[in-house]
Amino acid sequence: MLLAVENLHVSYGGIRALKGISFEVEEGKIVALIGANGAGKSTTLRTICGLVRAQSGRIEYKGTVVNKVPPYKIVGMGISMVPEGRRVFTRLTVLENLEMGAYSRGSSQEAKESLANVFKRFPRLQERKSQLAGTLSGGEQQMLAMGRALMSRPQLLLMDEPSMGLAPMLVEEIFSIIREINNSGTTILLVEQNAHMALSVAGSAYVLETGEIALSGPAAEMADNPEVRKCYLGE
Amino acid sequence: MEGVLSILTNPYYNQVLTMMGIFLIAALGLHLITGVTGQFSFGHAAFLSIGAYSSALMTIYLHTPFFLNMLVGGLLAALFGILLGIPSMRLTGDYLGITTLGFGEIVRIVFINTKITGGAMGLGGIPKETNIAIVYILVVLTVFSLYRIQNSRFGRALAAIREDEIAAETMGINVYWYKIKAFAVGTFFAGVSGALFAHMMQYLNPSDFGFSRSFDILNFVVLGGLGSIPGTILGTAVLSLAPEFLRFVKEYRMLIYGALMILMMIFRPYGLLGNVDLVRVFRSLRSRGAGKGTVSGDS
Numbered sequence: 001m002l003l004a005v006e007n008l009h010v011s012y013g014g015i016r017a018l019k020g021i022s023f024e025v026e027e028g029k030i031v032a033l034i035g036a037n038g039a040g041k042s043t044t045l046r047t048i049c050g051l052v053r054a055q056s057g058r059i060e061y062k063g064t065v066v067n068k069v070p071p072y073k074i075v076g077m078g079i080s081m082v083p084e085g086r087r088v089f090t091r092l093t094v095l096e097n098l099e100m101g102a103y104s105r106g107s108s109q110e111a112k113e114s115l116a117n118v119f120k121r122f123p124r125l126q127e128r129k130s131q132l133a134g135t136l137s138g139g140e141q142q143m144l145a146m147g148r149a150l151m152s153r154p155q156l157l158l159m160d161e162p163s164m165g166l167a168p169m170l171v172e173e174i175f176s177i178i179r180e181i182n183n184s185g186t187t188i189l190l191v192e193q194n195a196h197m198a199l200s201v202a203g204s205a206y207v208l209e210t211g212e213i214a215l216s217g218p219a220a221e222m223a224d225n226p227e228v229r230k231c232y233l234g235e
Numbered sequence: 236m237e238g239v240l241s242i243l244t245n246p247y248y249n250q251v252l253t254m255m256g257i258f259l260i261a262a263l264g265l266h267l268i269t270g271v272t273g274q275f276s277f278g279h280a281a282f283l284s285i286g287a288y289s290s291a292l293m294t295i296y297l298h299t300p301f302f303l304n305m306l307v308g309g310l311l312a313a314l315f316g317i318l319l320g321i322p323s324m325r326l327t328g329d330y331l332g333i334t335t336l337g338f339g340e341i342v343r344i345v346f347i348n349t350k351i352t353g354g355a356m357g358l359g360g361i362p363k364e365t366n367i368a369i370v371y372i373l374v375v376l377t378v379f380s381l382y383r384i385q386n387s388r389f390g391r392a393l394a395a396i397r398e399d400e401i402a403a404e405t406m407g408i409n410v411y412w413y414k415i416k417a418f419a420v421g422t423f424f425a426g427v428s429g430a431l432f433a434h435m436m437q438y439l440n441p442s443d444f445g446f447s448r449s450f451d452i453l454n455f456v457v458l459g460g461l462g463s464i465p466g467t468i469l470g471t472a473v474l475s476l477a478p479e480f481l482r483f484v485k486e487y488r489m490l491i492y493g494a495l496m497i498l499m500m501i502f503r504p505y506g507l508l509g510n511v512d513l514v515r516v517f518r519s520l521r522s523r524g525a526g527k528g529t530v531s532g533d534s
Binding site for chain 1: 388391392394395397398399401402403404405406407408409410462
């Protein structure tokens with residue numbers, strides 16, 4: 001198991017955001033966490049990254065407990081995040097943004113190779129490499145955020161709401177890129193409100209409801225589950 | 236040429252330009268903290284005073300060479316920068332501003348109540364070691380080293396922190412520690428500036444380093460354009476020379492100065508040269524010269 005989360009509790013002050021969730025991410029797969037606003041999806045990713053401290057429970061990555069690892073060290077272990085709302089460095093150029101993504105990789109040779117790979121995957125970013133990231137469109141910024149996360153060559157890519165605020169056509173494009181990234185060997189943990197898209201790419205899925213796992217199983221089964229269809233697929 | 240010479244030999248102009256250079260060094264230090272890293276500091280004058288008093292006391296009592304004293308002044312200021320940074324760099328925005336403001340006042344009050352610094356009477360008898368040549372050689376060195384820092388891996392990380400701390404952290408940057416490092420470098424230059432100030436004025440008084448001084452330096456950085464070295468230089472030049480040029484309007488001087496600032500903030504909210512980065516300017520000029528819009532990828 002690449003990532004195993006066990007009985008994870010997280011609180012913000014008095015508010016209990018996660019009430020003991022457990023799930024697993026198998027190497028090479030896409031795992032989706034779906035759920036409504038405030039279900040605790042983003043909190044889960046932020047806790048894995050170390051941006052939020054867990055109250056109790058354990059997060060095991062490649063057999064190591066990473067609960068107490070500070071966020072700036074997580075990326076060096078092979079976990080990279082595409083944050084919610086993209087969070088690109090708006091006053092840096094596209095190229096500089098990507099270079100920041102390779103920050104944890106000391107060697108410039110590796111960074112160059114990563115850059116070539118990212119440009120191959122996102123030709124638009126190459127066209128716009130000397131442009132300030134803040135001047136990109138929403139879809140391009142999402143691609144930049146993904147490219148930036150890939151620069152560190154993660155084994156596990158955490159993606160927080162990649163479809164947020166994008167036109168339907170762009171959402172399709174982003175998800176086909178997610179599939180490609182996975183095909184080239186990167187494991188992906190995907191958090192989405194767009195359950196339909198998430199279930200279409202994921203191997204397995206977990207439904208989060210107010211800080212607890214309500215349902216889990218193979219994504220195809222979930223998509224057929226009447227309850228999921230009613231609550232999350234709008235039927 | 237003759238005009239330039241007469242400016243340099245005229246004691247009044249010489250003094251104005253020297254002071255401008257001295258404060259430019261402090262402003263460039265703050266540029267790294269506020270302009271590049273995005274951390275507001277309202278207590279920069281405190282670090283000037285630490286550099287000023289420590290170097291002056293060394294000169295007076297230990298008779299050690301000026302450049303050594305200046306270096307020690309800078310390092311001591313940086314040490315206090317780190318000590319202040321450890322608790323306060325966990326804070327952001329307003330809270331950081333208030334903490335640095337408080338620190339500035341504490342340092343000033345400590346100097347008022349310390350015997351060896353002459354207290355509120357001030358510290359006199361400091362030999363004059365600073366001259367316009369020394370100041371501008373140091374200005375050039377400061378610009379050069381900050382330029383190098385800003386365009387290094389470290390500098391890029393600082394800019395990423397300014398843009399988005401959380402994203403920077405997930406890139407593998409130890410945000411907290413990097414902020415402290417930026418603070419240490421920035422306050423080092425404040426200390427050097429203070430040492431030059433002490434050996435220029437030959438007399439120090441804690442009131443030279445009050446809140447208004449911190450605020451002046453912050454203005455140099457903000458008005459010139461946050462994050463831009465040319466902006467900081469321009470901001471310092473305009474704001475240190477404007478009050479001098481406005482002397483003829485006598486008591487209305489500060490009124491016009493204030494009005495100028497308001498106008499600048501309305502028409503140039505990002506500062507005079509906001510977003511102007513020397514490297515980018517050169518790069519785009521070079522690529523335009525090459526006939527193609529491409530910029531080499533291996534920057």
